[in-house]
Amino acid sequence: MSRPTAGPGLTSTVTITPLRGIPEVEEGDALADVLEVGLRSSGVRLQTGDIVVVSSKIASKALGLVTHDPDKVRVVANETDYVVAERATPAHVTRIVRSKAGPVMAAAGVDGSNTGRHGGWLLLPHDPDAVCRDLRDELLRRHGVRVGVILSDTSGRPWRIGQVDFALGLHGLQATDDLRGGTDADGRPLEVTSRAIADEIASAADLAKGKVQAVPAAVVRGLARYVPETDVPAAPRGRDLVRTGPDDWFGHGRVEAVRAALGVEPGTPEAEAVGIPPASRADSTRLEAVGRAVRVALQTVDCGTADVGRLSVTLGADTPFELGRLAARLEASLWSEGLHGSSGQPSADGRSVVVSVTALPSVHSHA
Template structure:
C-alpha cells in the first residue's frame, strides 16, 4: 500500500470581505485563478471571520462584553476578565468566540449564526460553479483544556465527513479498536491554519488528498455534531468553580441537617 499524501495550501487573491460581498463568488474566483487548479475531492477550509464579515456579524468594540453575555448560555470558568463559556453554538471557549483580531479598528466579530448552514451554502454554490464534488469546512481558533495555546477546529462543515469512526475495526496487530474516532474535520482545520496564518491575508486553504472524506451530498452531519455538552460533558465547570459549588451545596446540606 502506498503512503497517503495530503497537500495543503492557502489561496491568494481574496480581498477584504464586507457585508455586501458574495463570499462564494470571491472564493471561487480566487480558486479558479490558483495555479494548482480544482480537483474532485478537494476540501476548502474557510476561516470563520470572513464568513462572519459576509454575514454582517460585526459590532462596535464597545459592545464586546454585552455581546459575550448575549452569546453565552453557560459560564464554565472565569479568571479575572477572561470568561470561559459555552456559546449558543455549544462550543466551550473564551469569550464565546467574540473576537477583535483581523477586524476593522473599533469593531468586534461574532461567530456565524449557523456555521453548518454557512458551509452548506458555500459548498452548494462552489459545487454548482465548478461541477466537482468538494467539501467545505468553516474553522475557528480555540484553546484546549490542559493545553497551552490555540489551534483551529471545525465549527461548520458540509459535503465532508467530520469523523472517521474506526470502532469495530482492528489495529495493525489485529486488536479491536473500541474508542478510536479521529475528528478529521478538526485535523484538517488545524493543518490549514499552518498555511493560512493569522496575519497573511489568506483566509482560505485547500486540502487535497482527503477525497475519501468528501460525500456525494452537501447536507451532511455538520460540525455541530462534534459538540459534547449537557449530560455527556465530563468537565461541566472549571476546578475553582466546581469546588465553590460543592462547598456551597455541602454548606447548605449541613445547615439543613442541623436545622
C-alpha cells in the same frame, strides 16, 4: 524496518494550497465570489474530493456579524449559552463559555483582531453548518465538482498550551472517522478510537493560511475518501462535535464545580458578588482568597457570620446545626481557592467555631 504503504482507499500525499490574493471582505460580499478571487490568484482549479477550509472571520464579515458596542463583557454575554469557567486578571475577566455558535471556547469567539477598517467586534455565526452548506452548494453549482467545506475558527484546548484551528462548521465531508469495531496493525480490536477528521483538516489548513499572513482560505487535496458522493442527512455537523449532556465530563472547571455546588454558578451576579478567582494564584493574597471563600460559604446561610483572618476564620450561627453546615461549606469553598480548612472544637453553646486555614499540597493547588 518495512516501509508503510497506502492501503485501500488511502492516499500517500495530502497537499494544502493557500488561496492568496483575497481582498478585504465587506458586509454583503458573497463568500463564493471571495473564494473565486483566491482560486484564480493562486491558480487553483477545484477537483472532486477537494476540501475548502475558510476562516470564520471572513464569513462573519460577509454576513455583517459585527458590533460596535464598546462593552465586550456585554457582547460576550449576548453570545453565550452558559459559562463554564471564569478567571479575573488585573485588566478584565476571561470566561470560557458554551457559545451560541456551538463550541465551548473563550469569550464566545468574540474577536477584535483583523476586523478591517471598520473595527468593532466580530461575532461567530450561530449556524456555521448552514454557512458551509450554502457555500458548498454554490461551489458545486459553479464548478460542477463535489467538494467539502469547513468553516474554521481558533480555540485553546483543555490541558494543552497554545491555540489550534478546529471545524466550527462543516458540510459535504465526514466529521469523524469511527474506527471502533476494526482492528489495529497488530490485529487487536479498536474499541474507543474515533478520529476527529474535520478538526485535523482545519488545523492542518491553518498551517498554510495563517492569521498574520492575511490568507483566510486554503484548499486541501488528497482526502477525497472523506468527501462522500452523496449527502448523508444524518451525518454529524460541526455542532454535533461538541460534547454535551452526560458525555460532557468537563462541564465546569474544578473551581466552578465546587462553587456551583455551593450555589454560586459561574457567570451569575452571585459570582460577581463573591469575587471571581484570579487567573494566577500570584495575583491574589491569602486574605483575598479566604474572603472569597467565606462569601461563597455564606451565600445560602442567612444567619451565618464570619470574622475573616489570613490564617483562620471565626464562624458564628444561631444554631449548632447551622454552624456545622456553614463550617462544611467553608471547607469546600476554601478548597476551590487552593486552601485547606480545618474546624476546631465549637464553643460551649455550639454557636461559634474557629476554622484554621492552610495551603493545600501543591498537587491540588491549581485552579
